[in-house]
Amino acid sequence: MSRQTARTGDPRKVNGELFTLTYGALVAQLLRDYEDDEEVNKQLEKMGYNIGVRLIEDFLARSNTGRCNDFRETSDIISRLGFKMYLGITPVISNWSPAGDEFSLLIENNPLSDFVELPEGHSALNYSNILCGVLKGALEMIQMDVDVWFVQDQLKGDNITEIRLKFNKRLEDAVPAGED
Amino acid sequence: MAIYSVYIINKAGGLIYQYDHFTNRPEVEKTFSFPLELVLKVFDEKVVVAFGERDGIKVGHTVLAINGKLVEGRYLQDGRDIIEFLASQENFPLDIKFGRPKLTTNEKIMLASMFHSLFAIGSQLSPDLRSSGIEVLETDTFKLHCHQTMTGVKFIVIADPKQAHIDVLLKKLYEVYTDFALKNPFYSLDMPIRCDLFDSNLQSAIEQAEKLGISNV
Numbered sequence: 001m002s003r004q005t006a007r008t009g010d011p012r013k014v015n016g017e018l019f020t021l022t023y024g025a026l027v028a029q030l031l032r033d034y035e036d037d038e039e040v041n042k043q044l045e046k047m048g049y050n051i052g053v054r055l056i057e058d059f060l061a062r063s064n065t066g067r068c069n070d071f072r073e074t075s076d077i078i079s080r081l082g083f084k085m086y087l088g089i090t091p092v093i094s095n096w097s098p099a100g101d102e103f104s105l106l107i108e109n110n111p112l113s114d115f116v117e118l119p120e121g122h123s124a125l126n127y128s129n130i131l132c133g134v135l136k137g138a139l140e141m142i143q144m145d146v147d148v149w150f151v152q153d154q155l156k157g158d159n160i161t162e163i164r165l166k167f168n169k170r171l172e173d174a175v176p177a178g179e180d
Numbered sequence: 181m182a183i184y185s186v187y188i189i190n191k192a193g194g195l196i197y198q199y200d201h202f203t204n205r206p207e208v209e210k211t212f213s214f215p216l217e218l219v220l221k222v223f224d225e226k227v228v229v230a231f232g233e234r235d236g237i238k239v240g241h242t243v244l245a246i247n248g249k250l251v252e253g254r255y256l257q258d259g260r261d262i263i264e265f266l267a268s269q270e271n272f273p274l275d276i277k278f279g280r281p282k283l284t285t286n287e288k289i290m291l292a293s294m295f296h297s298l299f300a301i302g303s304q305l306s307p308d309l310r311s312s313g314i315e316v317l318e319t320d321t322f323k324l325h326c327h328q329t330m331t332g333v334k335f336i337v338i339a340d341p342k343q344a345h346i347d348v349l350l351k352k353l354y355e356v357y358t359d360f361a362l363k364n365p366f367y368s369l370d371m372p373i374r375c376d377l378f379d380s381n382l383q384s385a386i387e388q389a390e391k392l393g394i395s396n397v
Contacts, residue, residue, distance in 0.1 A: 053369060058358040060330055061351070067330060141331045176191060176332035178303030178313040 016088075020114045027127060037124035044126070048133020056138035059085065067142070071167050072096075074144070075103050078135065078165075087111050095164075104151065107161040118155045126150040131163060143171040183339045183349070183386050184322060187288070188357065190370045191332030193296030195289045197373045200282070201386050207244065207279035208236045214272040220263065225253045226281060227262045237278045245277040299326065299334065325350060333357070349389035356381045 030040045063081050068074040079091045083105075091105035112128045126132070132148040139146045145168040152158035188197035219231035220243070227243040244250065246265070249257055256265060265271055283291070295314075303313040317324040323341045327350040328334045335353050337346050360378035361367050367375060 054358075054362040057329065057331060057333070057354070057362050061354040061358045174191070174332070176328055176330070177300035178306075178311050178328070 016111060017114070020111060023112050023130070024116060031122070031125070037122055041124070041126050041129045044129040045133035045136070048130035048135075049137035050133075051130070052134040052137020052139075053141050055086070055134060056141045059138070060142075071100060071103070074139070075105075075165070079105060082138075091163075095162075101167040103165055105163045105165070107163070110154065110161050113155055113161075116155055123156065126153065127155050128153070128161070135163070135165065140171065143174050145169050145171055183337060183343060183346075183390055185338045186353065186382065186386065187292055187295075187334075187336040187338075188353075188373070189292050189296055189334040189336065192370065193293040194370070195292035196371065197378075198285075198288050198292075199379075199382060199386075201383070206236070207277055208241070209245075209275055209277040210235055210237065211273055211275050214269045216266055220266065222254050222263065227251070227254050229278065240280075241278040242281040243276055244279045244281065245275075247274050248277075295326075295336070296334070299328070327351075327354070329354060343390070344393045345389060346393075348392065349385065352385045352389070353382065356385055 030043055034040050065077055075093045079093055084090050091107045093103055095104040110128055135148045147166040149164055151164045152162040154161045182202040184202050186199045190196045218229055220227050221230040229239050229241045233239055254262055299313045303311040314326050322338050325337045325346040335350050360381050361373045364375055
């Protein structure tokens with residue numbers, strides 16, 4: 001995918017800009033097709049979800065991580081391994097809720113929006129909403145039900161891009177034998 | 181030293197992939213004249229030897245082919261019943277091939293879901309929480325190695341008991357699965373895997389594992 005160097009054993013690399021441009025073209029086309037920011041957000045999340053449920057297996061196969069015992073461990077692995085492996089960035093984790101079930105990922109330079117300037121009148125569009133879907137899909141496959149949403153976005157003039165994750169429950173029905 | 185077969189079971193217990201790598205099943209072909217010295221019977225829709233072992237043909241062996249033509253269960257390819265065919269003298273002399281039959285797809289699916297339940301029972305029997313479930317199942321003729329991923333997919337390798345480094349192969353198979361099944365946008369999750377790329381990469385992973393196993397023994 002993008003500027004990854006951490007991944008070993010795979011000499012094929014794609015130019016990061018091509019990836020960014022591809023994603024940009026996708027969002028632009030969705031905007032033309034749906035003409036509604038909310039609908040585009042929904043579509044992006046859906047796409048991300050479908051990526052997430054597949055990507056998690058790749059992540060597990062290559063990262064050698066065990067099962068997390070609490071949400072803090074999860075947050076650490078998402079940022080330090082997940083984002084690093086696939087996007088080449090390490091978001092900062094902050095703004096923990098007192099109960100320890102919500103946190104924020106702060107992204108300084110989002111590779112998806114490298115060349116992007118949002119046009120007027122798209123204040124509701126979450127350009128990188130695909131990331132929310134990926135996180136939700138991936139965590140759901142390892143039996144964690146979470147809500148993921150954008151709080152701030154540098155594209156909308158905020159200082160930083162902030163994605164918030166909220167842990168709802170463990171999906172007990174889906175836990176594989178031996179781990180319940 | 182060999183790897184016999186690979187099974188992949190999804191989290192619901194359905195078989196999504198199966199591959200037979202090495203089939204060293206003894207087959208015996210012999211020419212017979214009338215009357216047949218062996219006693220045959222129909223069992224489970226197949227014609228099996230019920231009595232009279234000779235020349236490497238053992239009780240329990242199934243009729244696989246007659247005169248070089250494969251049979252279909254208890255019938256010849258033209259639909260005639262094998263037992264009746266072998267009872268009439270004008271069909272002799274003829275060649276019959278005996279051997280152990282391959283599992284049918286339905287049997288494989290059934291065995292896979294049975295193993296899925298057995299695995300669950302295995303982990304429930306554990307005195308401690310979070311048992312890994314069945315990892316190795318050993319018999320005198322083969323060893324079954326199972327690896328369950330965190331998402332609940334099971335990878336099963338059936339290999340020679342002396343074959344080493346199956347754990348490496350299991351991990352490699354997981355990577356092949358993520359790369360060539362899951363990353364194929366047209367593969368739908370939890371469905372049977374029908375991808376040529378997946379097939380060929382899985383085969384080369386198995387061949388590599390066999391070489392590795394030999395060089396280390």
